[in-house]
Amino acid sequence: MARDEPLLARPASPNSSTNDIEEEDALLTGQPTNRSPVNRSRRWTEIGLFVWALLATIAVIILAVVYQHETSTAHARPRTGGWGPDGKPSGKRNMIFMVSDGMGPTSLSMTRSWRQYASGLPIDDVLILDKHHIGNSRTRSSSSLVTDSAAGATAFSCGFKSYNGAISVLPDHTPCGTVLEAAKKAGYMTGLVVTTRITDATPACFAAHANRREYEDLIAEQMVGEYPLGRVVDLLIGGGRCHFLPNTTEESCRVDSKDIVALAKDKYGFTYVDNRKDFDDLDPNGVKLPLLALIARTDVPYEIDRVHVADVYPSQAEMAHFALKALSAATQDSDKGFFLMVEGSRIDHAGHANDPGAQVREVMAHDKAFGEVLDFLDADDTEGVLVSTSDHETGGLAAARQLHEAYPIYRWFPEVLDNATHSTEYLNHEWAEYLSSASSPVSRNDQASKLRELIISGLGITDTTDEEIDAIIDAKPTWPPFYILSDMISRRSQIGWSTHGHSAVDVNIYASHPSHAPGLVGNHENIEVGKFIAEYLDVDLEPVTKELRSKKVKTQGAGEGEEWGEWMGPEGLPVNGDGSLVTVDAYHGDFKHRKREVEECGCGARH
Numbered sequence: 001m002a003r004d005e006p007l008l009a010r011p012a013s014p015n016s017s018t019n020d021i022e023e024e025d026a027l028l029t030g031q032p033t034n035r036s037p038v039n040r041s042r043r044w045t046e047i048g049l050f051v052w053a054l055l056a057t058i059a060v061i062i063l064a065v066v067y068q069h070e071t072s073t074a075h076a077r078p079r080t081g082g083w084g085p086d087g088k089p090s091g092k093r094n095m096i097f098m099v100s101d102g103m104g105p106t107s108l109s110m111t112r113s114w115r116q117y118a119s120g121l122p123i124d125d126v127l128i129l130d131k132h133h134i135g136n137s138r139t140r141s142s143s144s145l146v147t148d149s150a151a152g153a154t155a156f157s158c159g160f161k162s163y164n165g166a167i168s169v170l171p172d173h174t175p176c177g178t179v180l181e182a183a184k185k186a187g188y189m190t191g192l193v194v195t196t197r198i199t200d201a202t203p204a205c206f207a208a209h210a211n212r213r214e215y216e217d218l219i220a221e222q223m224v225g226e227y228p229l230g231r232v233v234d235l236l237i238g239g240g241r242c243h244f245l246p247n248t249t250e251e252s253c254r255v256d257s258k259d260i261v262a263l264a265k266d267k268y269g270f271t272y273v274d275n276r277k278d279f280d281d282l283d284p285n286g287v288k289l290p291l292l293a294l295i296a297r298t299d300v301p302y303e304i305d306r307v308h309v310a311d312v313y314p315s316q317a318e319m320a321h322f323a324l325k326a327l328s329a330a331t332q333d334s335d336k337g338f339f340l341m342v343e344g345s346r347i348d349h350a351g352h353a354n355d356p357g358a359q360v361r362e363v364m365a366h367d368k369a370f371g372e373v374l375d376f377l378d379a380d381d382t383e384g385v386l387v388s389t390s391d392h393e394t395g396g397l398a399a400a401r402q403l404h405e406a407y408p409i410y411r412w413f414p415e416v417l418d419n420a421t422h423s424t425e426y427l428n429h430e431w432a433e434y435l436s437s438a439s440s441p442v443s444r445n446d447q448a449s450k451l452r453e454l455i456i457s458g459l460g461i462t463d464t465t466d467e468e469i470d471a472i473i474d475a476k477p478t479w480p481p482f483y484i485l486s487d488m489i490s491r492r493s494q495i496g497w498s499t500h501g502h503s504a505v506d507v508n509i510y511a512s513h514p515s516h517a518p519g520l521v522g523n524h525e526n527i528e529v530g531k532f533i534a535e536y537l538d539v540d541l542e543p544v545t546k547e548l549r550s551k552k553v554k555t556q557g558a559g560e561g562e563e564w565g566e567w568m569g570p571e572g573l574p575v576n577g578d579g580s581l582v583t584v585d586a587y588h589g590d591f592k593h594r595k596r597e598v599e600e601c602g603c604g605a606r607h
Contacts, residue, residue, distance in 0.1 A: 081516035082383035082536070089536050094337035094384035095183075096324070096373050097533060099156070099202055100366050101149060102348025104393030104505050110356065110414075110495065111363040113399070117414040127363075128371045129388075135509040136523045139392045142171050145504045149348065150213040152391025152526060153205035158541065159530035167201065167210040167219065175209040175568060177544025179533045180339055184232040186539045189289070189331050189338040192233055193323045195300040195316050195365075196345030197240025198223065202391060206341055207233045209548065215569040216243050217254050224264040224292065227567050228551045229544070231268045234289045235326060235340075237319045239296030241274055251297050264292050276312050284325035291326070295319075302346055302423040303361040316344055317369040324376045337382055339537060342369060350423070351394025354486040354497040357420030357459070359397075370510070377512055385516040385536055389529055390507035396498025403491060416493035419460025424489070427458045428482035431472070447473050459489050 082093030100107075112127055141151035143163035154162045154169070158176035162169060170176050180190050192203045199216040208222035220243040225231030242253035244260040254260075264270040270292040273279050279293055295313060300306065306313050314322075320342045327338040344366030350359035370388060377384045402408040434450055435442065442450075448469045455461050468488055475481045483500070490497060509529070511517040519532050534541055551567065 079377070080383055081385045081512065083515070089538055092331075092335055092337050092382050093536070094328075094331075094377075094380070094382055095339045095533060095537055096377075096384065096386045097156070097339070097341045098366075098370060098373065098386065098388035098510075099153070099341065099343040099345075100347055100363075100388060100390045101196075101202060101343055101345050102351040102392065102394030102502070103344070103363060103366070103390045104397060104503070104507055106397040106399050107347065107351075107359060107363050107393075108508070110397065110399050111360040111367075113412075114360045114414040114417050115364065118418045127367045128374070129367050129508075129510055132370075132374075132388075132510040132512065133508055134511045134514045134517060134521050136506040137389050137509050137526045137529060138506055138523065139390075139526050140504060146502050147392050147504075147526075148213075148502065149201040149391050150205065153202040155526040156389075156391070156530045156533070157205040159527050159534060161527060165211075165213050167208055167213055167215075168205045169209055169211055169568065173211060175545065175548040177541040177546075177548060178206050179530060179537060179539065179541065180206040180341070181229055181232050181544045182534065182539035182541050183339040183537050184234075185544065186537065187334070187336040188537065189234045189327050189334075189336075190232060191235035191323050191327055191338065191340040192223075192238070192343075193235075193316075193319045193340065194238035194343040194345045195319075196238065196343070196349070197243065197298055198236050198238035198294065199240045199243045200345065202343050202345065203236075203238065203341065209567075210569045212569060216240070217256065217258075218569050220244050220254075220260045221258070221263070222567075224260060224270060225268040226260075226263065228548060231290065234330065234338075235291045235323055237291070237293040237295070237323060238345075239294065239299045241294035241297050244292075244294060253298070261292070261294075264290075276314060279314060279322075282322070282326075284322050285329045287326050289326065289330055293319075299346060299349070302350065302358045302425065303365040304358050304420065304423050305426045308422075315368075316342070316365050317372045320369045321372050321376075324373065328376075328380060328382070331382075337384065339533075342373070344369065347390075348394045349425075351397065352500055353424055353482055354395055354490055354500060355424045355482070356397075356486075356493060356495045357417045357489055358423035358425070360417055374512060384512075386510075386512040387517050387520065387529070387532065388510040389526075391526070392502045393505045393507055394502050395500070396503040396505075398496035398498070401491065401494040401496035403494070408494075412494040414493065416460075416489060417495075420458065420489060421460070422458035424459075424482040424485035427454050427485055428480065430454055430458075431481055444473065455485070455488070459485065461488060461492065464488070 082089050082091060084090035108127060108129060112130065115121065115127070116123060116125055139147050139152060141147035141164050142161040143151070148164040150166055151162050151164045154160065154166050154176070157168055157178040157180065160170055160176055163171050168176055168178050184190050192198065192206060194200065194203050197216065199219045201213045204210070204213065204219045204223070208219045208227070210219055220240070221227070223233060223236060242251055244264070245252040245254065246257040246259045247254045248257055261272055265272055268290065270290045271288045273282065273293045274295065276295060279295055300313050301309065303315070306315065323340055323342070327340060331338050344362060347359060347362040347366060350362050370386075373386050377386060399412050400408070400410075401412070431451065431454060451469050451472055452464055455464050468484065471484050472481045475484060506523065509520050509524070511520065514521055517532060519535070520529065
């Protein structure tokens with residue numbers, strides 16, 4: 001069939017120049033183009049497809065924006081924390097309780113201002129803790145308006161007031177069941193992480209019972225399981241290795257030859273590590289629990305000192321991170337979660353030393369660990385709650401100081417704290433080493449030169465006076481050299497302290513979100529913190545208390561022939577000189593104050 005166009009010619013496309021000419025003719029003549037109905041239909045189809053693609057693109061963009069908004073909102077929106085719609089805890093959940101030992105409100109103010117100065121931050125830059133402040137805790141014990149850590153931690157662990165020095169023992173010398181013990185019996189996994197000795201008052205109050213906090217050798221035995229309830233802790237990380245080693249070994253500080261490490265491994269199945277390398281080699285997702293990690297002979301060094309030996313000692317945040325991951329992995333297939341107590345222990349020690357340079361770094365280390373826990377809760381599939389508070393304030397800290405009779409200027413100087421690279425405890429140790437290592441008596445001039453060298457390198461102080469040097473050289477045990485060193489940096493920064501002991505000031509309460517700890521919003525007695533923990537875990541402490549009291553424990557007013565429960569330690573050390581229990585503070589005159597007792601830390605303080 002004859003064709004009027006070349007064999008290979010193709011029909012013009014809708015967008016071809018031929019059609020453009022036809023469109024132009026139609027516009028000029030008013031006559032329709034020669035396009036076929038098929039071409040018009042194809043054009044409408046293309047228009048429809050274009051409109052559909054445009055609408056689909058707009059819909060995708062809208063959905064993406066909505067998704068991004070919902071994702072960011074969901075990230076910012078607090079999770080339920082494990083609380084059901086009826087206001088009661090429900091489902092699998094984790095409880096992390098953090099203790100900032102000795103940290104008062106001024107500790108936060110001082111650290112915040114120092115951090116802003118040191119890092120060049122604006123005045124509205126605050127700590128993580130600042131964003132999670134929900135209330136305050138009143139701290140008095142049953143025996144004093146000024147509590148110690150033992151009575152303070154007993155309030156947290158048992159939900160009862162007790163006397164200063166009591167390790168989960170009530171004023172009538174009977175044991176009280178703890179939230180950790182009850183949690184373990186209810187099926188939770190449990191853990192304790194501290195930066196001091198694991199046998200110190202705060203951790204001891206969760207997993208041991210003793211009439212006096214001084215019985216740390218006994219507490220070590222109980223914490224691995226050698227007491228009426230057996231083993232109740234699945235993970236122990238901290239210092240205090242010397243209380244677990246027999247006195248036949250060089251590192252021991254025990255009074256007997258018991259090997260508690262061997263006891264823990266052989267009888268109770270603990271995995272044991274005693275150094276940073278082995279700790280780092282542990283896989284939190286596969287570590288065999290129970291775990292006993294004693295990474296320091298006594299206390300972990302202050303953070304200001306630890307950073308120089310970070311290859312030897314892990315930080316509080318690192319230990320907390322490991323514990324969270326390990327306990328989470330261990331409870332992955334369980335319908336129960338875990339209870340973990342993490343303590344920033346050495347904030348208290350810096351307060352006892354009146355060392356502001358050490359304290360701000362300790363608070364920052366705790367703040368970082370707090371953030372680590374928040375990150376874990378945000379990422380973990382299991383609901384959980386973080387609550388944190390202090391057992392008391394230490395030092396009577398004030399972010400101001402009047403140095404002279406003249407009216408003071410309204411200033412304090414964070415740059416002085418920023419110049420410090422070591423704690424006064426560290427410098428005190430270096431000074432003692434210098435004196436003890438000398439082969440012959442050191443002249444006073446040489447001592448003065450050494451001291452100025454230590455002070456410049458460790459505290460950044462270059463204007464030391466002769467009077468200050470003489471005071472350090474002539475220091476007595478009741479007012480050791482590091483007290484004087486601490487006063488030097490405190491005076492120059494115009495930071496004030498009222499005591500080397502504790503104070504009765506209310507301390508702050510923090511939480512992952514106010515809705516996670518509604519019962520702790522506002523001002524509360526410290527025992528309410530313990531009761532909240534028990535409520536959230538939905539555990540009953542009374543059956544644990546009854547079981548403990550059935551173990552032949554002496555009660556107040558018991559008969560002469562009643563057997564004493566040796567597992568809580570000897571009856572020993574009465575609360576009052578006549579053996580009676582103190583029920584209210586009484587003034588007996590300054591001349592009757594208790595003589596300072598020298599402890600392992602060498603500072604003579606009772607923490």
